[in-house]
Amino acid sequence: MCAVLNQTAGGYAFYKSPEYHRITRFRPNGVPLDRPGHYVYLRDDESGDYWSVSWQPTGKPLEHYTCRHGLSYSKYQCNYGGISAEQKVFIPLDDPVELWDVRLRNDSDKERRLSVYSYVEWSYHHIEFDNQNFQMSNYCSGSSYEDGVVLYDLFYEEFGYQFFTASFQPDGFDALRDKFIGLYHDESNPVGVEQGRLSGSFEKTGNHCAALQKCITLAPGEEIRLVFMMGQGQLEQAKETRKKYSDTAYVDRCFELLGDYWEDKLSRLQVETPNQNMNTSLNIWNLYQSEVNIIFSRFASFIEVGGRTGLGYRDTAQDSMTVPHSNPAKCRQRIIELLRGETKAGYGLHLFQPEWFDPDKKEVKPFKSPTVVPEVNVKDIISDDLKNVCSDDALWLVPSIVEYIKETGEMSLLDEVVTYADGGEGTVYEHMTRILDFSAQQVGATGICKGLRADWNDCLNLGGGESAMVSFLHYWAIQNFLEVAERSGKTEDIEKYRRMAEKVRAACDAELWDGKWYIRGITASGRKIGTQKDAEGKVHMESNTWAVISGVADEEKGKSAMDSVDEYLYTPYGLMLNAPSFTVPDDEIGFVTRVYPGVKENGSIFSHPNPWAWVAEAKLGRGDRAMKFYNALLPENQNDIIERREAEPYSYCQFIMGRDHTAFGRARHPFMTGSGGWAYFAATRYLLGVRPDFDGLTVDPCIPSDWKSFRVVRKWRGAEYHILVENPDGKQKGVTSMTVNGEKVDGSTVPMQPAGSVCEVVVRM
Numbered sequence: 001m002c003a004v005l006n007q008t009a010g011g012y013a014f015y016k017s018p019e020y021h022r023i024t025r026f027r028p029n030g031v032p033l034d035r036p037g038h039y040v041y042l043r044d045d046e047s048g049d050y051w052s053v054s055w056q057p058t059g060k061p062l063e064h065y066t067c068r069h070g071l072s073y074s075k076y077q078c079n080y081g082g083i084s085a086e087q088k089v090f091i092p093l094d095d096p097v098e099l100w101d102v103r104l105r106n107d108s109d110k111e112r113r114l115s116v117y118s119y120v121e122w123s124y125h126h127i128e129f130d131n132q133n134f135q136m137s138n139y140c141s142g143s144s145y146e147d148g149v150v151l152y153d154l155f156y157e158e159f160g161y162q163f164f165t166a167s168f169q170p171d172g173f174d175a176l177r178d179k180f181i182g183l184y185h186d187e188s189n190p191v192g193v194e195q196g197r198l199s200g201s202f203e204k205t206g207n208h209c210a211a212l213q214k215c216i217t218l219a220p221g222e223e224i225r226l227v228f229m230m231g232q233g234q235l236e237q238a239k240e241t242r243k244k245y246s247d248t249a250y251v252d253r254c255f256e257l258l259g260d261y262w263e264d265k266l267s268r269l270q271v272e273t274p275n276q277n278m279n280t281s282l283n284i285w286n287l288y289q290s291e292v293n294i295i296f297s298r299f300a301s302f303i304e305v306g307g308r309t310g311l312g313y314r315d316t317a318q319d320s321m322t323v324p325h326s327n328p329a330k331c332r333q334r335i336i337e338l339l340r341g342e343t344k345a346g347y348g349l350h351l352f353q354p355e356w357f358d359p360d361k362k363e364v365k366p367f368k369s370p371t372v373v374p375e376v377n378v379k380d381i382i383s384d385d386l387k388n389v390c391s392d393d394a395l396w397l398v399p400s401i402v403e404y405i406k407e408t409g410e411m412s413l414l415d416e417v418v419t420y421a422d423g424g425e426g427t428v429y430e431h432m433t434r435i436l437d438f439s440a441q442q443v444g445a446t447g448i449c450k451g452l453r454a455d456w457n458d459c460l461n462l463g464g465g466e467s468a469m470v471s472f473l474h475y476w477a478i479q480n481f482l483e484v485a486e487r488s489g490k491t492e493d494i495e496k497y498r499r500m501a502e503k504v505r506a507a508c509d510a511e512l513w514d515g516k517w518y519i520r521g522i523t524a525s526g527r528k529i530g531t532q533k534d535a536e537g538k539v540h541m542e543s544n545t546w547a548v549i550s551g552v553a554d555e556e557k558g559k560s561a562m563d564s565v566d567e568y569l570y571t572p573y574g575l576m577l578n579a580p581s582f583t584v585p586d587d588e589i590g591f592v593t594r595v596y597p598g599v600k601e602n603g604s605i606f607s608h609p610n611p612w613a614w615v616a617e618a619k620l621g622r623g624d625r626a627m628k629f630y631n632a633l634l635p636e637n638q639n640d641i642i643e644r645r646e647a648e649p650y651s652y653c654q655f656i657m658g659r660d661h662t663a664f665g666r667a668r669h670p671f672m673t674g675s676g677g678w679a680y681f682a683a684t685r686y687l688l689g690v691r692p693d694f695d696g697l698t699v700d701p702c703i704p705s706d707w708k709s710f711r712v713v714r715k716w717r718g719a720e721y722h723i724l725v726e727n728p729d730g731k732q733k734g735v736t737s738m739t740v741n742g743e744k745v746d747g748s749t750v751p752m753q754p755a756g757s758v759c760e761v762v763v764r765m
């Protein structure tokens with residue numbers, strides 16, 4: 001079970017699938033923007049005044065209000081009229097139940113009679129049901145009440161049951177939304193709360209809610225604790241849950257375990273650098289964001305409401321690369337799911353549900369529902385004409401597999417047999433070769449990879465035109481693959497793929513350099529995109545960063561390309577994707593030319609590629625420049641300009657409006673963005689330079705020259721590495737000496753230490 005809640009407890013919950021099994025309803029893109037939510041109302045039963053612990057939805061002028069979002073919990077706290085109240089929301093690790101741990105204290109000097117109400121609005125589970133065809137969906141849900149439990153049943157769905165209960169015996173309830181809210185009222189002034197009396201409603205059909213009322217009397221200074229529980233299941237489940245979580249000591253224990261869960265993840269990599277905001281980000285929020293992405297595959301947030309689910313091939317492939325140290329199991333699962341979504345031709349299906357290709361999937365449905373989860377004929381989504389194929393999707397998976405192996409040491413993954421989406425099977429290793437072969441075949445007139453439907457940039461639609469970025473990516477993927485081929489002693493493949501790499505490099509060299517920087521691509525009619533002669537779309541981030549990361553660019557060209565990125569794309573909020581923005585539609589280039597200037601793919605500060613520039617600068621050894629770029633995008637650094645940013649300063653956003661837009665600096669779409677994982681990956685592995693190899697831990701930092709030292713604690717394959725990097729001479733890159741437990745080691749790689757051991761590593765730059 002998952003919940004997405006904001007700073008006023010607005011949001012929604014779902015069980016396993018945000019598309020097909022939503023628990024509570026959300027009105028996306030609504031006014032106000034966060035209704036409904038998971039609310040607690042309080043009412044003074046003497047005066048009739050009422051308010052909400054999370055400020056909204058009543059919006060009463062509270063004397064004090066805070067919301068704290070922690071790792072997998074949110075805590076709302078308010079003071080109003082002499083009552084201090086807190087609502088802490090979290091889901092324990094082991095049960096599909098959302099708990100609201102509510103505490104009230106009478107801070108006034110007289111006895112107080114209060115009513116406490118819960119409120120959630122149930123959803124019709126399937127996001128489409130919830131928004132259309134009400135002649136059907138309005139009649140498929142029913143509520144009932146039994147012994148302190150509101151039960152909700154989605155009649156059309158095989159496993160469509162939820163309950164809402166509490167640690168106390170309620171004094172009233174409503175399970176019908178419109179009875180609780182009342183005619184021409186809304187969540188801000190529900191009649192149930194206004195009148196202080198719930199009507200005991202429930203029915204088969206209609207719109208449902210879970211409102212439980214508890215009447216309490218609090219003496220001055222007296223405190224009370226109430227636990228509300230919203231869970232998945234039927235009455236039996238509800239009874240068990242109620243028994244278990246009415247014990248507040250157990251609730252506390254569950255909350256501690258949730259803390260331990262995150263603590264364990266965070267402890268695998270902790271940093272202490274002179275950059276405080278970098279520390280906060282890497283040690284807490286950046287990892288959290290990266291984990292959230294691999295879990296949700298970027299489909300559940302306020303923005304990505306959850307109506308599109310499954311796996312986006314390229315997004316999930318990249319996310320899998322970024323957190324193998326904190327979530328190896330999830331990364332592995334995603335890698336296998338994506339390999340199953342690969343065709344024999346070697347491309348990935350751009351968007352699919354992993355269940356479609358899961359050979360172990362067993363249907364255990366008690367009855368056949370007329371709708372709900374649509375069945376897909378896999379043949380229909382695999383076309384021979386490559387119309388829907390993106391040129392980059394599967395390439396991202398190759399390095400993710402290699403990173404996973406370096407992290408875990410699980411070389412045998414390469415021999416695991418996995419099915420192909422269109423039939424047949426092959427080892428993971430073979431899947432990798434097919435990915436590389438596909439890109440080698442899909443080249444255009446000049447030998448550069450075709451752009452197909454799109455490359456990483458969804459709005460660059462070159463068709464048979466060519467994408468510089470994809471050729472660089474192809475080169476990078478081949479290099480990654482060669483590392484495992486060499487370790488596996490595959491002599492023939494080593495030869496073959498070295499030749500392939502050389503061919504790609506030669507084509508890139510011959511076709512893509514424009515004198516100062518690399519072009520972005522070539523249209524189907526042979527026009528170059530992103531040249532010095534262009535008035536718009538002149539310099540692009542994707543091709544220039546990837547030319548360097550891949551290793552195709554030599555030092556001179558690499559430096560010139562990245563200088564151009566700095567000159568044309570840098571802003572105080574991060575690097576723009578391209579500049580100047582396109583203003584003239586050009587369908588040979590693609591939809592990007594029809595996006596408003598300064599927005600999204602057309603000249604915004606698109607966050608995801610920013611870390612590519614950090615890696616590129618780190619490869620070039622320019623730590624001052626890399627940190628300048630890092631600091632510009634770092635959300636924590638934008639805390640003091642939040643009125644401009646308009647987004648939380650602890651989450652990377654998909655994009656920030658670029659220079660060519662009137663709202664320059666305004667951030668949009670927090671959390672669900674590849675910039676989370678990439679920022680973490682780039683900062684830890686390339687700026688701080690701590691990255692696992694097959695049998696050693698490399699420490700090769702690229703830092704600002706004014707850093708005197710920094711520390712990293714890294715857990716890797718069961719051992720702990722306490723690393724101190726000293727920089728007495730103010731360098732930006734280059735390790736001059738390294739000791740492990742006082743013994744000198746050649747190079748910059750710490751040999752793998754025995755599991756269970758702790759070692760002290762001192763690196764001098």
Ligand code: GLC
Pocket residue numbers: 312314315456457458459601654673674
């Ligand atoms: C969105 C998509 C991602 C794409 C990016 C740039 O973030 O999820 O796949 O690479 O936009 O177009």
